[in-house]
Amino acid sequence: MDFTYRTFAIAAAVTLAAGSVAAQDAYAPSKITAFVAAGAGGGTDNFARTVQPMLEERLGTNVTIVNLPAASGAIAHQRTATAAPDGQSIEFASSTLITSRAAGQNPIGLDMLTPVARMQSDVLMLVVNPEKYESFEAFLAAAEANPGTLIIGGTHAASVDRMAFLGLNEAAGLDLSFIPYDNEGAASANLLSGNIDGMFNEISAIQGYMESGEMIPVLALADARLEAYPDIPTTMENGWDLTFGNERGIFINAKTPPETIGAIEAVFEDIFNSEPYQAYAARTFLDVRPGWLGSEEYRAELEKNLAFFEDLLADN
The missing domain is CATH 3.40.190.150 (Bordetella uptake gene, domain 1)
Structure with a gap:
C-alpha cells in the first residue's frame, strides 16, 4: 500500500x-x-x-x-x-x-x-421431507402432475411464507394448496410426518433439520445461487422474479x-x-x-x- x-x-x-x-x-x-x-x-x-x-x-x-x-x-x-x-x-x-x-x-x-x-x-427456502421429494425437480413434477393436491404449510394467512407460496403458484403456474398453522413448530411437525408436501422457511430457522437430514431446502428465493448453498437452485434461474x-x-x-x-x-x-x-x-x-x-x-x-x-x- x-x-x-x-x-x-x-x-x-x-x-x-x-x-x-x-x-x-x-x-x-x-x-x-x-x-x-x-x-x-x-x-x-x-x-x-x-x-x-x-x-x-x-x-x-x-x-x-x-x-x-x-x-x-x-x-x-x-x-x-x-x-x-x-x-x-x-x-x-x-x-x-x-x-x-x-x-x-x-x-x-x-x-x-x-x-x-x-x-x-x-433467505426464504422451499423445504421438503427428503423421504417424499429428493429435489425440486421431483417436487415440481409431482405438482404439475397432480394439480390442487400438493400442500404447502405456513404460519398464518398474512405471513411472508404465504406470500412465497402465492408467488410461486403464480410465477410457475402451479396449483398448490396452503394450510396456515398457529406456529412454525406445527408446520414443521406436519412436514416431518408427511401430512404436507413442503413449507417455506428461513435458512436461519432450519439448520438443525438440515444437519439431521430430516428436511432439505430445494429452492431458494434468490437472484443467484448462494455461495454457502451452491447446489440449491433459485427462483430467478427458473425465470421467476421472486427474491424477497x-x-x-x-x-x-x-x-x-x-x-x-x-x-x-x-x-x-x-x-x-x-x-x-x-x-x-x-x-x-x-x-x-x-x-x-x-x-x-x-x-x-x-x-x-x-x-x-x-x-x-x-x-x-
Whole structure:
C-alpha cells in the first residue's frame, strides 16, 4: 500500500469513527423501550435481545424489551407509532409488518412508522421431507402432475411464507394448496410426518433439520445461487422474479425529527459492523446475503415489496 493511499485510508477510518461517536452523542435517550412485534424465542426476538446489550453499551442507558406478538405484531406497530417522537421508543419488526399491511390486517403503514435501518435479509427456502421429494425437480413434477393436491404449510394467512407460496403458484403456474398453522413448530411437525408436501422457511430457522437430514431446502428465493448453498437452485434461474425474504429491522414513530432518526441509524450501523454482531450473524446463518440498508434505502425496499404483496393478494 503506498503512503498516499494509506494516509487516506487512515483518515477515512478516523472520520467514520468520529461520525459514529458524534451520532451517539447526538442521540442520548435517558431510557429506551424496544417493542418487539413477535413472541419470545423467535428470530425477531433473538435479534432484539442480541442487539440490546450492544445498544445499552453505546448509549449508556437501559433498553427494556416488550414483546407484543398479538395481531401479527399490529399492537407493537401501534404502540410505536403513537409513542412520543423522542427516540425513546423503537420497534424491532420483520417483513410481517408489510405482509399484514398488504392483507388488510395491520392499520399502521409507513406514513406512521419510519424505518430506521434493516439489519437482516433472511433467505426464504422451499423445504421438503427428503423421504417424499429428493429435489425440486421431483417436487415440481409431482405438482404439475397432480394439480390442487400438493400442500404447502405456513404460519398464518398474512405471513411472508404465504406470500412465497402465492408467488410461486403464480410465477410457475402451479396449483398448490396452503394450510396456515398457529406456529412454525406445527408446520414443521406436519412436514416431518408427511401430512404436507413442503413449507417455506428461513435458512436461519432450519439448520438443525438440515444437519439431521430430516428436511432439505430445494429452492431458494434468490437472484443467484448462494455461495454457502451452491447446489440449491433459485427462483430467478427458473425465470421467476421472486427474491424477497424475511427482513428484520428497526422502526420508529414517523414524527421523530430527521436528525434523531439519522443519529439512531448511525448507532445501529455501528452495531451492525461490529465483530460481536457479525459473529452472531454468521453463527445464525444471517450473513448469507447482505443485510444492511439505511433508512431511505430500507423504505424504498419496503414500499416495493408492499406493492408486490398487494398485487399478489389482489390476484388471489
